[in-house]
Amino acid sequence: MRMAKSETNGLNGKDDNSHLLAIADSNAEPSLLQIGNSAVGNGTGNHEFQGIDLVTLLKQYELLPKLREEMIIERAIAPFDCTLKEQTECYLEFCKQRQLNSETARQQWLQEQGMTEAQLINLATRELKIEKFKQATWGQNLENYFLQHKSELDQYVYSLIRVRDGAFAQELYSRLQTGEESFAELAKQYSEGLEAKTGGLIGPVPLSLSHPKLAQLLQTSELGELSVPSAIEDIWVIVQVEKIIPAQFDEQMQQKLLDELFDNWLKEQLKKPSPLQLIAS
Template identity: 45%
Template sequence: MTEAIQIGNRTITASELISLLASYQMLPHLQRELIIDEAIEQNSRSANVAICTPEEVAQAKQQFYAEKQFKNEEDIQAWMAHQGLTPEQLEVIITRKLKIEKFKQATWGNKLESYFFQSKTKLDKVIYSLLRTQDVGIAQELYFRIQAKENSFADLAREYSLGPEAQTGGLVGPIELNALHPIMVQMLSSSQPGQILPPTRIADWFVILRLEKFIPAQLDEFMKVRLLNELFETWLQEQQKQIMSAPRPEAETGRQGQGDQPLT
């Protein structure tokens, strides 16, 4: 008997399902989740990734319910019905998220400090003032007026700057250095707060910069979570690339000609 699912008036067989997942561009997401499950399974034996205490499960449930904004049992039951889930499946979803976090910690938790220091120069933040124009003559004139204190940087930025920074008197940030143009990073990283940097050509603009404040990145809890997720996503993308580049078995190639498609 062919397995099938009923959605509205349409009956979808198992052989059709893979084709539909590919058509709706959902196969990469399925592949991603399968990679995660396999990694958790492989690591659980040595790192106890799969072991969740009752206290951890209870806390994970509370967090999950809060994220979904469930107010009572009726909300939970209604959501489960909408998703087509049983209580057992809901339990799996909640504990799986917990296991993923345990897997991240077991795999990269002891590497966060070294990764942080490798990335620190990109994670540092700056607050700076910016004035940009496409006319080199105007840029030079404005620079000398600021230097001579004839006008404030903020007033001239409001009047002459051609970017959104004009709305804030040229003030930008805090913003991470990795979000800025490389030339701006070099200029700001080598300057002192309050120093006016002369007009410099960056792409189509002539920019005048002044560093207001340098904010070193800190390895606090928020940063640890962020870096842990970065390492996890980098690993996951690499796993997906390896699967996509791996040669397909002849057996799967043969089945593909009969209508089925491999997950890769």
């Protein structure tokens, strides 16, 4: 496997074309997009874009926000390195996923993408660097975060009937109380949501994915307790908690929380004023 021209270039993901697209002063605000003056095209009739035209196209196709997002991530992961072993594993996995199983296939792919092998290595290790950034930023306090939000992460299995008429909801509630008909039977007949197909049964789902009023209703209900009809916007609901599955601080949950914290962080970064500016190369 040919990694790069030199080990240093391979580790840093740098090459002779790095001036074509780069972040100028990664710690400065606003972020600066530097694009070289050389045109893009092969002289066979394809449109040739100068730097300013490229930015116009990015705006036209609504790609400028995505570029800014990627630049924010790139700046955040810049301090994180990968070992040679990690580079190799990421490189091989990247090639496997894209079925680049031969040197010819890899070189053809690089040519199509307009990339060097050093840039390929940088791309292949990017997700790992993002994971290292997540761990370094939130890993130590992750369990505390989990405990603070555990009630939202617990999963509920519950039965639901929803109708638009409050008086009819009260009638159904009375029938359920007397045991005249089962919850499943009434849900199949009268519930106005997709839960009618499952006899009213929903879940398991975390409370965070439920309507806030429904989540509160579930959280304050005892297991097996039939709730009185409650209005949620223009719908009346009757619920019964069937099962509560406590959230576990396992590997899957840790990854979920890290992803959530990273997404929230990125949204906050994107809210900050930081327009991309074209500068001379």
